[in-house]
Amino acid sequence: MLQRWRAVGLLAMALFAVNVLARLVIRFGFDGDDTAADRVSLVMFVVIGLILAAVAFRWGRDRPVARWAGDLAAAVGVALTLTVFVAPLLVGENPFGGGAGLFFAQIWLYLAATAAGVLVGYLILTALGLDHRSQQLKRYAQLKAAKPRRVVRR
Incomplete structure (x- = not known):
């Protein structure tokens, strides 16, 4: 049981680390450039989706x-909570600084990326x-084929 929750925790921390890394790249590399920040965010969502597809x-x-x-x-829920509330604080921003629209947009985009990643991974596995x-x-x-008929x- 402990290993099961350890794997969930490690996955949540990996997803959170990807988000923090993307935020740091945006903060220090592309501070004023919104188009570059959007591209980094897109890459972050693709990486999160690929991680979840592989898992x-x-x-x-x-x-x-x-x-x-x-x-x-469970892992996505923990990672989402950390991403929305803790990650902005780590890079010196307010989690609610962009307003309610940006706050909920982060949540919906994150959930969409994670759902797409899990769906792609499971559909490939099933196919x-x-x-x-x-x-x-x-x-x-x-x-059943190995047993002879009685x-x-x-």
Whole structure:
């Protein structure tokens, strides 16, 4: 159980670190340039999506969907909370400085990027037939095919 939550915590910290790194790049590299800041933000969302796609692909191979989906949701929830409330403070900004529109836009964009990443990872896994359920069905079919039919006398 401890390793399960350790993996969730490490994933949340990795997602948070990507956001903090993007904020630092924007702050020190492109302080006044909004188009460059938008590009860095887009790259950040793509990296977050790719991380979650890889994790969904990896965890989906050996765990049921109900288990890893809950773990991913917990990690994304923690990372989102840290990203929205703590990350702006680390770079010297106010979390609510841009107004309610920017605050909620961060939340929706983050959730969209994470959902897209998880969906892409799981759809690729399912399309390849490597997900946990497909593997269970494959083992069941092999088991049933390996047993000879019982002859029933009447």
